[in-house]
Amino acid sequence: MKIASRPAATVAGMAVLFASGAAWAAAGQPEPWQLGLQDGVTPVAEFIDWLHNFLLVIITVITLFVLGLMLYIFVRFNAKANPVPSKNTHNTFLEVAWTVIPILILVAIAIPSLRLLYLQRDIPVADMTVKVIGNPSWNWTYEYPDLGLNDDGSAKVSFTSYLKPKADAERDNVPYLLATDVPVVVPVNKIVKLIITSDPEGIIHAWTIPSFGMKIDAVPGRLNEDWFKATREGVYYGQCSELCGKDHAFMPIEVHVVSEADFAAWAEKAKTAGIEEARDFLFAMLKAKGQLAQN
Numbered sequence: 001m002k003i004a005s006r007p008a009a010t011v012a013g014m015a016v017l018f019a020s021g022a023a024w025a026a027a028g029q030p031e032p033w034q035l036g037l038q039d040g041v042t043p044v045a046e047f048i049d050w051l052h053n054f055l056l057v058i059i060t061v062i063t064l065f066v067l068g069l070m071l072y073i074f075v076r077f078n079a080k081a082n083p084v085p086s087k088n089t090h091n092t093f094l095e096v097a098w099t100v101i102p103i104l105i106l107v108a109i110a111i112p113s114l115r116l117l118y119l120q121r122d123i124p125v126a127d128m129t130v131k132v133i134g135n136p137s138w139n140w141t142y143e144y145p146d147l148g149l150n151d152d153g154s155a156k157v158s159f160t161s162y163l164k165p166k167a168d169a170e171r172d173n174v175p176y177l178l179a180t181d182v183p184v185v186v187p188v189n190k191i192v193k194l195i196i197t198s199d200p201e202g203i204i205h206a207w208t209i210p211s212f213g214m215k216i217d218a219v220p221g222r223l224n225e226d227w228f229k230a231t232r233e234g235v236y237y238g239q240c241s242e243l244c245g246k247d248h249a250f251m252p253i254e255v256h257v258v259s260e261a262d263f264a265a266w267a268e269k270a271k272t273a274g275i276e277e278a279r280d281f282l283f284a285m286l287k288a289k290g291q292l293a294q295n
């Protein structure tokens with residue numbers, strides 16, 4: 001019964017997907033019946049998306065080609081259709097072809113793969129830096145050293161971001177398990193460098209935003225770095241992506257990409273009034289401009 005209803009559900013799901021494709025196009029979160037990767041909004045994510053589609057074509061062609069050959073052999077060379085088998089054991093042309101063609105395919109895959117790897121790992125000169133710390137209590141701390149330091153060297157803008165409780169998420173019409181109480185805010189079209197670590201007494205987490213094409217481990221005692229340049233304003237979600245313990249599923253990541261002016265206003269508020277006031281101020285500003293759908 002369940003299996004029988006599956007295709008119908010798939011068709012219905014795809015219909016919904018295509019019907020509301022426009023509304024979902026810029027959403028930085030997974031969607032029901034989603035096909036493919038989440039919408040990429042950074043050069044790295046767009047490259048990953050392209051490579052994924054490119055490989056899908058190669059895989060599909062190879063699979064269909066091998067399947068076709070096998071079906072041909074079953075029909076043409078079975079004992080009934082071909083009672084006297086050929087005694088040939090070598091064919092130089094074929095042997096060269098089935099060695100050279102796979103090499104060419106692998107080279108065609110290796111070139112964009114390495115270009116992507118260099119794009120990801122060759123960190124460009126950053127416009128701003130955010131420090132991310134994975135905590136043993138299953139949440140994330142963020143520090144903005146560029147927005148000023150206190151006398152003791154700690155960042156003036158520093159906060160811990162917790163899972164937004166289910167009731168609050170429903171009230172605000174935001175996705176539960178993805179939304180946080182205070183989001184990370186970054187400016188659009190700026191190269192943001194992340195330095196990522198985990199509490200020295202803690203465990204390994206991984207900071208991930210699929211729409212940014214980013215996933216990097218937060219390791220106690222080690223400083224990892226990564227970068228992104230988000231080219232579209234919006235809200236982008238991620239989750240800890242390293243099995244880290246009992247609350248692994250409850251340490252989401254929420255990043256708001258906003259205009260440079262909005263970011264400056266948020267940063268000023270965060271320095272002077274505090275992070276929650278800055279969040280409320282930013283949300284009110286975005287809602288007034290129709291740029292934030294949540295309640």
Ligand SMILES: [Cu+2]
Binds near residue numbers: 134204206240243
């Ligand atoms: Cu974790």
